[in-house]
Amino acid sequence: MVITLKQNAEQQYINQLHKEIKDAGCRIHACIGDLYTVYGIEGDTSKLDEKTIKANKAVKDVVRIVAQYKLANRLFHPEDSVIDVAGIKVGGKSPLVMIGGPCSVESEEMVCSVAKKVKEAGGCMLRGGAYKPRTSPYAFQGMGTAGIMAMVEARNQTGLPIVSELMSADKIEEFEENVDLIQIGARNMQNFELLKEVGKRTTKPVLLKRGLCNTIDEWIMSAEYIMANGNPHVILCERGIRTYETATRNTLDLSVIPIVKEKTHLPIIIDPSHATGDWKLVEAVSLAAVAAGCDGLIIEVHENPDQAWSDGAQCLKPKKFQTLIEKARAIAQIVGRDIA
Ligand code: PEP
Ligand code: MN
Numbered sequence: 001m002v003i004t005l006k007q008n009a010e011q012q013y014i015n016q017l018h019k020e021i022k023d024a025g026c027r028i029h030a031c032i033g034d035l036y037t038v039y040g041i042e043g044d045t046s047k048l049d050e051k052t053i054k055a056n057k058a059v060k061d062v063v064r065i066v067a068q069y070k071l072a073n074r075l076f077h078p079e080d081s082v083i084d085v086a087g088i089k090v091g092g093k094s095p096l097v098m099i100g101g102p103c104s105v106e107s108e109e110m111v112c113s114v115a116k117k118v119k120e121a122g123g124c125m126l127r128g129g130a131y132k133p134r135t136s137p138y139a140f141q142g143m144g145t146a147g148i149m150a151m152v153e154a155r156n157q158t159g160l161p162i163v164s165e166l167m168s169a170d171k172i173e174e175f176e177e178n179v180d181l182i183q184i185g186a187r188n189m190q191n192f193e194l195l196k197e198v199g200k201r202t203t204k205p206v207l208l209k210r211g212l213c214n215t216i217d218e219w220i221m222s223a224e225y226i227m228a229n230g231n232p233h234v235i236l237c238e239r240g241i242r243t244y245e246t247a248t249r250n251t252l253d254l255s256v257i258p259i260v261k262e263k264t265h266l267p268i269i270i271d272p273s274h275a276t277g278d279w280k281l282v283e284a285v286s287l288a289a290v291a292a293g294c295d296g297l298i299i300e301v302h303e304n305p306d307q308a309w310s311d312g313a314q315c316l317k318p319k320k321f322q323t324l325i326e327k328a329r330a331i332a333q334i335v336g337r338d339i340a
Pocket of ligand 1: 103129187239274
């Protein structure tokens with residue numbers, strides 16, 4: 001961190017600044033110029049807050065050099081993290097994971113049937129929401145515990161590890177016991193109390209989706225919340241962000257793949273279904289994501305999309321999911337990867 005002092009800064013405010021920096025365990029390296037005094041701050045600056053420092057009357061400017069996240073930062077952990085999801089490795093040079101399944105679990109029979117199709121198509125994990133974050137309170141809210149138990153039955157029948165979204169801390173034990181990969185949805189990316197509890201009370205890997213309107217650094221800071229509270233097993237998931245464009249449900253930001261890989265050591269998977277909102281676009285953007293170096297895809301798959309209880313317009317039928325995986329395999333090989 002670099003701090004520039006104001007010309008004629010008053011000593012009492014300079015003293016206050018020194019105290020703040022020392023209390024955070026950092027050291028000051030002063031460079032006294034003809035016009036300005038500049039402080040290079042040495043040590044772990046993650047506990048220093050730029051806005052608080054900027055509020056000091058002696059301070060003209062503050063520039064952070066090292067990002068505030070430490071545990072997620074590639075700088076302090078140069079090798080890729082490989083996250084184990086019920087024996088399936090995600091990240092590094094591991095084969096890409098193809099996760100398929102419905103937006104919502106609609107019944108045990110339905111999810112077991114689609115799970116078999118996902119497996120036949122070449123998918124290696126099953127997704128399915130039992131607690132749904134719906135825009136309307138009148139829309140289907142998910143089957144709750146019965147939906148989680150239906151996912152467990154689908155895993156028993158197919159062997160596919162299961163991914164489901166956790167919306168509130170009171171369900172953590174249910175997820176820790178039953179789910180293989182705990183999804184934190186876009187709308188909860190900055191639910192800091194939930195992130196803290198997930199960090200403290202789960203050991204299962206966490207799939208952290210990017211918020212609808214969040215920057216990459218905000219997203220990584222949310223991963224840091226989970227990691228700093230005790231669970232280092234975080235996989236990032238880009239699912240599109242809100243822009244002025246209306247042709248797609250969201251705008252898929254593919255540039256995050258190389259950016260996230262430079263900034264962090266965490267795996268990143270792409271959700272082309274919520275990104276586009278349109279099944280016809282899912283294959284094209286999926287292949288682009290594989291070419292860009294993602295560690296996997298999470299795709300909504302439904303046997304009868306026109307009857308789906310949520311997100312039917314973006315669901316692929318199992319056959320299309322299979323074709324997509326076959327094409328993705330060819331692209332993956334070009335970029336030196338395989339498909340799990
Ligand atoms: C979902 O995966 O069904 C979902 C609601 O995703 P997101 O949080 O990305 O909107
Ligand atoms: Mn959905």
